[in-house]
Amino acid sequence: MTTEVLTAHHIAQRMEHVDDSPTLLIAARAQELRKQGKSIVSLSTGEPDFPTPDNIKQAAIRAINENFTKYTSAQGMPELREIVAEKFRRDNGIESASNRVLITSGGKHALGNALLALAEGGDEIIIPSPFWASYSAIAYLSEGTPVIVKTTEEDGWLLRPEQLASAVALNSRVLMLNTPVNPTSVMYSKEDLLALVPIIKEHELMVIVDELYEKLTYDGREHFSLGSVPEIAEQVVTINGLSKAYAMTGWRLGFATGPYWAIEAMGRLQSQAVSHPSSISQRAAMEALTGPQDSVEMMRQAFQRRRDLVVDLMREIPDISFTHPAGAFYIFFNVSAYIGRTLPSGKKVTVADEICEMLLDQFGIALVSGSGFGDANYIRLSFAASEADITEGVARLKKGLAALL
Ligand SMILES: Cc1ncc(COP(=O)(O)O)c(C=O)c1O
Structure with missing residues (x-):
């Protein structure tokens, strides 16, 4: 009897390393917080915010x-x-x-x-x-x-x-x-x-x-x-x-x-x-x-302007570093200087995930920890968002990082 139950609930071994996408998990958490009436700026998803042409x-x-x-x-x-x-x-x-x-x-x-x-x-x-x-x-x-x-x-x-x-x-x-x-x-x-x-x-x-x-x-x-x-x-x-x-x-x-x-x-x-x-x-x-390709170029130019904006804003944040984006729409920034500092909860930061959690829960900015991309000393910010969201999001990020003592 026991064997039958176990067999029925068996998940194939190949699923062992298959987790939910970290980006989608953050998006779901942001959605939940919005439902609770919190103001959340999301710079987490790798998705153009333009409508399809x-x-x-x-x-x-x-x-x-x-x-x-x-x-x-x-x-x-x-x-x-x-x-x-x-x-x-x-x-x-x-x-x-x-x-x-x-x-x-x-x-x-x-x-x-x-x-x-x-x-x-x-x-x-x-x-x-x-x-x-x-x-x-x-x-x-x-x-x-x-x-x-x-x-x-x-x-x-x-x-x-x-x-x-x-x-x-x-x-x-x-x-x-x-x-x-x-x-x-x-x-x-x-x-x-x-x-x-x-x-x-x-x-x-x-x-x-x-x-x-x-x-x-x-x-x-x-x-x-x-x-x-x-x-x-x-x-x-x-x-x-x-x-x-x-x-x-x-x-x-x-x-x-x-x-x-x-x-x-x-x-x-x-x-x-x-x-x-x-x-x-x-x-x-x-x-x-x-068909006509002008909307592709229009969106590319908009992303380039946003890249320039976000780079200027992020340069104002102390103790982080990043490479200048040449393509795509991300800033992958190094927060290792913040690892070891103390969170508002009193706990010491050990990985970027904890910083992302705090940024989302306490400062209303959704970003994705680098751990899912292979480096837990980094955080990914997506600038596939409006200029207003980018400006507000980076301001929240700056405030949030300053709260780590
Ligand atoms: C590097 C890279 N490859 C592939 C994809 C998947 O794109 P699609 O939506 O076409 O499946 C993504 C989406 O984020 C991506 O960033």
């Missing part, structure tokens, strides 16, 4: 009115796969083709499909840290072992060839790269990426490159795609999507390109897991990628 919304409405509401092919609509292949060829210099493209339910889903199709138990998955919180969880789901390689603020938060070379082992299978990087907002230059190529080639690593923030780069910086390097093109799966560039987080539309065999396996996995992304989102994606 109107031409894209209209395309989705047309799709519904035309009854485009049935199954599509599992890998995505052929017309959309061709449009995405053209995007990868034009914007990224990647030798893509429609049969090397998979349309997915968001960038995260594309990453999950890639890791589950490429890695298995016994494989090592090299992840430079700080990393986007979901990487390690998805790596564990694939039953591979994440190998975290620490990068440093002093070295611009970049994975260097020497570090990659010393992390590589016989069973290394996948290297995860992200540029521009969430949470540090740095970007890999062409030279930074080319320096990694000989090691990737020699050790026959598969590389999954997450380029979700490709369109959000500042001061004229050029994004470079590792998948465009012919020597290793067959070893690179490039991930992108519409969430960040087109303010389409809720539409769940992403895509991947890479070698045919990898994309084909990812497509088979997808066909058994979710069939395909929503038909309506796929029609919206066709408009997003082929």
